[in-house]
Amino acid sequence: MPVHDRPQAQLIQRVLALADAPDAGVRLAAGNPEPVVAATIAEVAGRTVLYPGPGSPVTVQFEVDVPGSGQIPYLLTVGPDGRQARPGRVDDPWVCLRYDLSALVRDVFGPSDPRAGAGHEVVMKDEPGPAEYKPDDPWMVQRDEATRAAYQVLQACGPYRGDLTALALRFGSDKWGGHWYTPHYERHLDRYRDQPVTVLEIGIGGYHEADAGGSSLRMWKHYFHRSMVYGLDVYDKSLLDEPRLTTIRGDQADPAFLTDLAARYGPFDIVVDDGSHVSSHVITAFNALFPHVSPGGTYVVEDLHTSYWPEWGGNGADLADPATSVGFLKTLVDGLHHRDRLHDGPYEPSYTDRSVTGIHLYHNLAFIEKGRNAEQANAAWRPRHDPMRDLPAPHREYGEVRD
Incomplete structure (x- = not known):
């Protein structure tokens, strides 16, 4: 029976237990918050398989604000050949998702919540400058791919709502x-x-x-x-x-x-x-x-x-x-x-x-x-034998039962 998974499982169980707590960010930031961020982004990466994404690899940068610890950057690359999550940052990313730790954990691991999505900011790469619009321009093609990646990752930050x-x-x-x-x-x-x-x-x-x-x-x-x-x-x-x-x-x-x-x-x-x-x-x-x-x-x-x-x-x-x-x-x-x-x-x-x-x-x-099968039984005075047994034959024939 495997035991190597227990520390990671215990970490995720702790995050699940605190996800909808008002002070989740503060409590999860206590100690070492980096494994919490890593586990949360890993969960997002796993959910991306449920949603359509880009046709070529796109790296989405997470910037997670952690109480008392500053910002923890994390990268999630999605594309047709899979997904990869890893710590770090890139210069001038196509998509940047800025979250505070409480909102990220609540969106990913908490119950369905009307506040979902209220704690993040999406930043797309700036256009290079005034230019004639050409649908086949490489920058525009990559921008479209980045838009698909942003959709896929944002959907994966919340719970699956299909059947x-x-x-x-x-x-x-x-x-x-x-x-x-x-x-x-x-x-x-x-x-x-x-x-x-x-x-x-x-x-x-x-x-x-x-x-x-x-x-x-x-x-x-x-x-x-x-x-x-x-x-x-x-x-x-x-x-x-x-x-x-x-x-x-x-x-x-x-x-x-x-x-x-x-x-x-x-x-x-x-x-x-x-x-x-x-x-x-x-x-x-x-x-x-x-x-x-x-x-x-x-x-x-x-x-x-x-x-x-x-x-x-x-x-x-x-x-x-x-x-x-x-x-x-x-x-x-x-x-x-x-x-x-x-x-x-x-x-x-x-x-x-x-x-x-x-x-x-x-x-x-x-x-x-x-559960507890403790419903009251039928009234004790009610007969437990066949109520027809002691009736005269004519009454048994027509099913007549008198109290």
């Missing part, structure tokens, strides 16, 4: 197309979008190839713009690691490993099981990780069709088999209503009985909501 399906298509996630999950995800998870959430997805994709997969992780990272995203896979996927996205190697069928993972990286606000889809693995992962989901959080299980396939540990004959994924979910439905059920003698509710507050099922997809 989840567009992100799935952008990064190649099969949550849209291979399946049709993204509208359901958006319906249930949109409420977390502006929150500093922690997301764990089991199953990274790409199978054994170290640099393949990760499309859904990138989708989550940009949709939850204040999140820390973790991906679990049986293969080493550390080549996919990037700011706010960390991969972990391990087995979802190993409960001791999962408990250790949760202690290191949890608690989690969202867990998505898109792993092996073997019923026993799905159940093991849920039992190990659900206790580490935050109150108000959501646990998601994908690809429930394997619950009916024997070769995946499913059972197509006994549809209530609790050893299958769907059969197990049916036990959660009963647990949700444990206060209203008949029990032989005293009944001690299980952890999931007490903690599952909602279950939403779609084709091959389940959302389990975490």
